[in-house]
Structures are given as C-alpha cells and as structure tokens.
Amino acid sequence: MANPTHSSPADAGAAPTPTDFIRDIVTANVAAGKYQKIVTRFPPEPNGYLHIGHAKSICLNFGIAREFRGRCNLRMDDTNPTKEDVEYVDSIQQDVNWLIEDWADDRLGLKPKGKTPEAITVNGQPDFYLGPADPSAAAVEPFYASDYFEQIYQYALQLVRKGKAYVCDHTAEEVDKMRGAPEKASEPSHYRDRSVEESLDLFQRMRAGEFPDGSRTLRAKIDMASPNIWMRDPVIYRIRHSEHHHTGAAWCIYPMYDFAHCLSDYIEGITHSICTLEFEVHRPLYDWILENLGLPRPLPHQFEFARLNVTFTVMSKRKLLQLVNEKIVTGWDDPRMPTISGIRRRGVPARALRQFAYNIGVTKRDSVTDVAVLENIVREDLNRHALRRLGVLRPVKVVITNLPEDHVEEINAINNPEDPAAGTRKVPFSRAVWIERDDFMETPPPKYFRLRPGGEVRLKYGYIIKCDEVVKDAAGQIVELRCTADLGSKAGGPTANRKVKGTIHWVSAAHALEADVRLYDRLFTVAEPDAEGDFKKRINPHSLETVAAKLEPSLAKASDAERYQFERLGYFALDPDSQPGRLIFNRTLTLRDTWAREQQKS
C-alpha cells in the first residue's frame, strides 16, 4: 500500500494533504495492513442535481482514493423507482466528471456496461462480487445499486431462511404505530413469528407480482425493544409496481436503502463507506445486515461526517427543486444555484471548488460555512488565472477633443499581471471611448478618485484626460463628456509618470463589441434563509441584472474554457447560451470593492 501523496487539489506538490478524522482512520487501517486497496464510493440517488454539499463528499471520497492510490466508485443509489430519472443520472455523471477531471479521474471506478455481479466462491463459500471495468474498456457506465437487485434478493432470501427476516402483512399505518416512538415502547408485528416456510413462500410471491403495492413488506427480525428505532424490525423490501429507470419492469419489489446500501458496498468491495451524520443511527443496522449474512469477504465500514451548509443559500433538494419548478431561477444550472452545474455555469473553476472542499475540512460538528470563504477562494483562483480585458457595463461617451476625428491607435495591454507568460495584446483606442457611468460624478464626495468636471484621470494603458465639458440632454441626463488628453502621458511619453489619483477602464466606441452581461448576486438576502419562516420570502430581488455592455474587440474570440477579469469590475465567463455575434457573459464575482464599502459607511 502506498503512502498518501502530498499534494493539494489546486496545485500538485505544493500544500500538504489534508488531515481529518476519516483520513486518520484510513491511514491507521493502511498502517495495520487491514486492506489491500482502499475503495470508497460516491453514491448519489438520481433524483436531483448534485450541489455543493455533494461536491464536498466527492472531494472527500475521491480525495481519499487519490491520496491512498485506491479507487472511488460512482454509484447510482437507485432503489426507489418512483423518484428517480435518467435525466439525473446524466447530470450526475457530467458533474462528477467535471469536478474530478485532471485531479482524480484516474481513480474513478466505473463498471463494464450492462455487467452485473458475478457469483464467485471465497473460502469455499458462495459470494457475489462486481469489480471495476478496465479503464481502457470501450463501454463503461457507473455502478448502479439496481444492478444488484437479483443478488440483494438472494441475500434477503438467505435472511428469511435463517429466520432473520419475515414477511409482514400490516399496513404502513399499522407498522408506523406499532414501531412506537423514540421514547415509547413498541408492539411486535403480528406476523413476526410466521414460519420460515410461509415467509419464504410469501416473499417469492411478492417478487412474482401476486400482491398489490403496500400490502406486505419484508422485515428484518432484529429487536422491537431496541432504543434505536432503526433496529425495531425495519422494513427491508416493499412492493412497488412501477417502472424503474434502469431495470425497467423487471422488478415489482424494491429493497430499502438500509438493506441495499450495505450490500452494494459489500458487493463492490468498498472498504470505507462515508456518509453524512443523519445516517449515524443507521450504522448498527448496516453492520447487523452484513454480519448476519455470514459473508466471506472483509466487510465495509460506515463513517459519518457533517454535511455542508453555506450562508446565503439553501441546500435541500426539495427547496432547490422548488426554486426550479416555481421558476424563481431559470433551471438547475442557473448560475445563482448552489448546484454543481450552476456553480460551473457561473464560471467557478473546478479547481477552486476542490480547493474550497479542501479548506473547509471534514468534522462531525454541524456548522455553517460563510459563503465569503468560497468567494475568497474563487477570487484567489481567478486572480491568478483570469485574462484581463476591458469592458464597460454601463457606458457613457467620452470624446477626446484634441484628437483628430479619424484617430485610431493600438495600445499594448497586459493579459495578466499575475502571470507574465500570459503576454500582452493590442487594444484599439480612438477619439471616442465608452467609460463607466460610475466613473464620473459632477459633484463627487470626498475621496472620489475618478473623473469630475475639470478633473483628471488616467485611461488605463492610455492617456491622462481632463474633463472640460459635460453635455446633457433635455432631461438632464449626461450624454457625453468632452475631454482633452495629455498626449505625452501615455506609457513611454514625457509626462507618463505624472501622478493622477485615478485610473479607469474604457472601450473604444468605434470598435466596441456589444454583449449581454448577466450580473449575478446572492440569491438570498439573509445568511440563513431557512432558519425561520418561508425561505422564499428571503429571496434577493436583485440577484440578477442584465446589462448591455461594451467590450473590447478581442473578446469576439472569447472561449468558454477561459476566464476573464473585466478590469476593475469582476470575473466573467462566457455563458453556454452565447453565440458568435451574440455574446453573453456571466459575472462570476465582483472584484473586492473597497470603494463601495467606503461609500456604505457614509
């Protein structure tokens, strides 16, 4: 077994491997020689889109696989046909692939397409096993719990034969009532002592489709007096005559999560089954099932960590679905959504999301992570990687009166001051340019460093200009600023080193590209939107503003693989709806704006 590799998700070889209580356990297990290979799994139910909380789990499970040179199986936990859909299967695969690409994609466990577990013999005992596909195999697909329905059924039969499971004829309401409450006593099923033969016959007939939905269940025979609700003869199979997205009409009985999950882990040879805290009370059941089946191979073990919460958003699938269904957002991948697809569309690099997962840590304590932590990591990443460009979001025209009508020159601009290798580009400059409306004020407050009547400001990479005249329309709206340039003040010129307080961005009016720019902000107005009352009352009405912007011409060749910083404004990414000639950019985040903060104080 290899030692953990020492590299961070962001920058191989730089930062040390994270440590947390789960990795400590894995490390100890490895040191004790307990496993040949560490195998984890990421097991989403395909009933919704993956969100940033899943990203934490993906980074944990794949991170461990990566650090210990093991494997992480992607598995659809699809035991409830009424809630699941292939749309979700597809999106989950896409999101996982995006998040682990060039990081842990060599650790991704998939299986040969269509393959189900093999019957094998271990130490003379019959067993079921399904290993991963050869990475070079042509047709692969994720693991599916539903591919094990036959094996899980066989295991259930074994439990019945051992007298450890029985068919129960009570209705759901009866079972509910008889189970008792956490502090209330239970009443055993009237069918608890049914003979093995009768249960066997009934269970086989359940499978054969002889009984309607809800008429019977298979229950594990554990302990109705257990203080743990989940040990009070839990239902392990229910009847559901419905089409399954993966197995079609092959089955009309479906195993419950608790029964299917531990066995799926076992079949795949999972060593560490990592899930969130709410499954902690299920662990005795997880262990009970595996132990009572007398399985020949080493058993997987379940470990629980605290799920992620982030301020200014909601995380529950139900609420996210509500936002989508009620058209509060445009879809699961709306850039304001905390879904992985939304975050991707927003322009956040996978690398930054991984770094976030890495930085927040893994513990057992409930917590709410400040969204500022995410924002900080995204800014840090984008500052290093984004190409600088000039763009004006809310334009007002500046005419430089001491330049000839047909004046055009190419100005040298730096692509990324943080990365000299990114080089430079030419930006056209002419007599008329657009500047930001915010960058001019007729009667500015103190500490305002930008353009004002009679004042000077530098046009980034260009000349220092002085505002001579403010032209307004009949309504009093400023339509144009007439300025003169200090023609010697450009870089290399005699007055280039003159100090002026402000530098502003601009775009040549004659060369500007028109683009729709979507300015996204937080979806909610309060840090904990579901803390009390209706979360929909906390929706930020200004979470999206679309502006018609003027952009420098080089952006005509913008790529969705690239990230851009529009100087002084923020980070932007090309939206997938964008088309040649109809550019659409999404604002990932604004730059940190100390001027805005200064203004808020007063």
Add this chain to the structure above:
RNA sequence: UGCCGGAUGGUGUAAUGGUAGCACGGCAGACUCUGGAUCUGCCUGUCUAGGUUCGAAUCCUAGUCCGGCAGCCA
C-alpha cells in the same frame, strides 16, 4: 426527558497531556496605471463546575446547550 452525535474567536478549522495556531471576516495603514493584487499591524476563542497532573482544549465526574433518529425516502 429513550438512543446516537457534537460543543475551540463573528465564521470555519488545527493542536491527539507540553507556547491555543491557520484561514475567512472586521478594523487601521503601506504600495499601486485595476479603489484589484500584494505587504504590515491590530481585533476576538477552549460551554460550565469540580477532579487527576509539575502541566488539561485534550484524561475523569457531574451538568448545560445544540444537532440527528419515530418513511413501505435516501
């Protein structure tokens, strides 16, 4: 209050009997052809009460508070 967990600055997270550290955040300043970045300084913490120990965030006892569990959901 049955069972299972958890409590370290405003937030998140380290310290595994030996100087309570890091990051975010906030505040102040330096620098700057991005009011960005960078740099400097400051701010605030071991749930409570006992005990063990030369020494306790860490071990023990009692308590307090918070979260989870009563789907034929996962």
